[in-house]
Structures are given as C-alpha cells and as structure tokens.
Amino acid sequence: MTQETSDALRLLLTRRSHPAVSLEGPPPDDETLNALLTAASRVPDHGKLAPWRFLVFRGDASVRAGERLAAIAEKKNGPLDGDMRRQELERFSRAPLVVAVISRAAMHPKIPLWEQELSAGAVCMNLLTASHAAGFAAQWLTEWLAFDPDVASLFGLDTGERFAGFIYIGRPTAQPAERPRPDLSEIVSMWTGE
Ligand SMILES: Cc1cc2nc3c(=O)[nH]c(=O)nc-3n(C[C@H](O)[C@H](O)[C@H](O)COP(=O)(O)O)c2cc1C
Numbered sequence: 001m002t003q004e005t006s007d008a009l010r011l012l013l014t015r016r017s018h019p020a021v022s023l024e025g026p027p028p029d030d031e032t033l034n035a036l037l038t039a040a041s042r043v044p045d046h047g048k049l050a051p052w053r054f055l056v057f058r059g060d061a062s063v064r065a066g067e068r069l070a071a072i073a074e075k076k077n078g079p080l081d082g083d084m085r086r087q088e089l090e091r092f093s094r095a096p097l098v099v100a101v102i103s104r105a106a107m108h109p110k111i112p113l114w115e116q117e118l119s120a121g122a123v124c125m126n127l128l129t130a131s132h133a134a135g136f137a138a139q140w141l142t143e144w145l146a147f148d149p150d151v152a153s154l155f156g157l158d159t160g161e162r163f164a165g166f167i168y169i170g171r172p173t174a175q176p177a178e179r180p181r182p183d184l185s186e187i188v189s190m191w192t193g194e
Contacts, residue, residue, distance in 0.1 A: 011133055016176050018137035020094040023170025027058050027096035032134055036169070037099070039130035043122035047108065051116035052123050052164065055100040055155055062092035065155075072150045091145070095168035099127060102157060103164045120164035127167045137172035140165045 001009070028036060037054055045051070057065055070088035074080055080088065092098050101124050105116035124140050131138040145151040146163040157163075 012129065015129060015132045016137075016178065017128070017139045018172050018174075018176055020139045020141060020168035022173050022176075023095035023137060023139075023168060024173055025096035025170060027170065028131075028134065028136060033097070036127060036130045036134060036136075039133075040099075040101075040123050040127035043119055043126055045119045046115045047111040049108065049111060049116060049119075051103060051105045052120040053102050053104060055102060057092050057098040057100070058096060062098060063089075065092040066090055068154050069145060069151065072148065072154065073144075075150070091143075095139075095170040097169040099167045099169065100155065101127065101164040101167060103162045104158070104160065105162075106160050117164075124165045124167060127169075131167075131169050135171075136169050138167055138169045140167055142166065 027033075033056070040054070041050070041052075066089040069091055070080065070085055073084075073088045101120060103117055103120035105113050105120065107113065108116070128138045128140060142163065142165055146165065152161070152163070
C-alpha cells in the first residue's frame with residue numbers, strides 16, 4: 001500500500017459521527033464548502049441524472065429556519081413547553097453549517113428509482129467523509145423534519161423530492177468513543193457455487 005492509499009484508508013477507518021450539538025464554529029469558508037460539496041457530488045450516478053441537490057443553512061438563516069420549525073411543530077402538537085420549543089428553535093443552530101441533501105429521484109425509463117435513491121445516500125456519505133478529511137466533523141440526521149410535508153414545503157421541495165438527510169458540519173470538540181461495529185464474520189460470506 002502506498003502512503004497515500006494507507007492515509008485514505010486510515011481516514012475511512014477512523015471517521016466517526018460527532019453529535020451535532022458538539023460541533024463548533026467557525027464553519028467552513030466558502031472555498032472549503034465548495035470543495036466539500038464538489039466531493040459530495042462526486043458519486044456513482046447511473047445515467048448521470050444528478051438525482052439530488054443541496055440546500056445550505058448557516059448563520060441567521062439557521063436561526064430563521066428554527067423559528068419556522070418551531071411554528072410547524074406547534075401547529076401540529078399544540079403549544080410546546082420551554083425545552084421542546086428551544087429544541088426546535090435551536091435545531092439548525094446546533095452546528096455552524098447544515099447541508100440538506102435532497103433526493104430528486106424520479107421515474108425514468110431505464111434507471112430504477114432505487115438506484116437514484118442509493119446515489120443520494122452516497123452523496124450524504126461522501127459529505128461526511130469529505131468533512132472528516134478537511135478536519136471537520138459531521139453527523140447525518142433525519143429526525144421528524146425529514147418526513148414532514150410542511151417542512152418540505154417550507155424549504156421549497158418539489159413534488160417527488162425528499163430529504164435524504166441533514167448533514168451537520170462543524171469543528172470537533174471531542175473525539176467520541178468508538179461504537180460497536182458489525183462483526184465481519186456475521187455479515188460476510190463467500191459464495192462458492194458448490
Ligand atoms: C439515513 C440516516 C438517518 C439518521 N438519522 C438519525 C437521527 O435522526 N437521529 C440520530 O440520533 N441518528 C441518526 N442517524 C445515525 C447517525 O447519523 C450516526 O449513524 C450515528 O450517530 C453513528 O455514526 P458513525 O458510525 O458514523 O459514528 C442516522 C443515520 C442515517 C444513515
């Protein structure tokens with residue numbers, strides 16, 4: 001293995017999600033954000049459809065997003081108590097940068113919907129990995145908002161578009177403890193054809 005490949009592999013073997021609330025500013029500058037999104041969109045994509053897009057939240061816009069989320073949550077659930085309300089208000093301000101990855105998979109004569117959706121998952125994963133590679137930390141969350149039609153409308157999703165995830169990105173403040181990983185012996189088998 002060359003030094004370069006072993007460094008890349010080490011990166012993959014050491015990446016962990018960091019809780020969104022633990023992520024600090026400052027956020028990636030515009031040039032770094034551009035590099036992260038370029039890396040994120042460099043994924044296998046059957047048919048070259050780019051069946052995904054990004055919506056970026058930071059600064060005051062994250063605060064405004066929180067206000068709108070709290071209003072939607074109250075419309076559905078009635079008045080929120082102090083903690084619950086704060087949770088919604090601060091949801092997008094937990095990290096200095098939030099990138100919504102939006103799947104725009106659509107029926108296609110040759111490319112199955114499933115393959116387009118998998119490609120959106122790959123975009124999310126690339127964004128996590130690229131963030132880690134650039135010295136940031138990140139977490140992929142969906143939470144209630146990814147599945148709520150009013151939130152979809154608030155953020156301008158078209159019919160058929162869905163949130164693949166919200167990627168929270170910031171500076172790490174602590175290294176999370178490793179979590180148990182699947183035992184390869186339980187998930188890998190060799191097909192021999194015998
Ligand atoms: C599609 C998807 C959605 C997720 N949504 C949530 C979520 O809403 N809340 C949560 O606590 N973790 C969620 N997770 C899990 C975390 O992103 C992450 O997998 C977990 O914290 C451990 O990750 P690591 O193995 O990268 O360290 C989600 C993961 C995926 C793949």
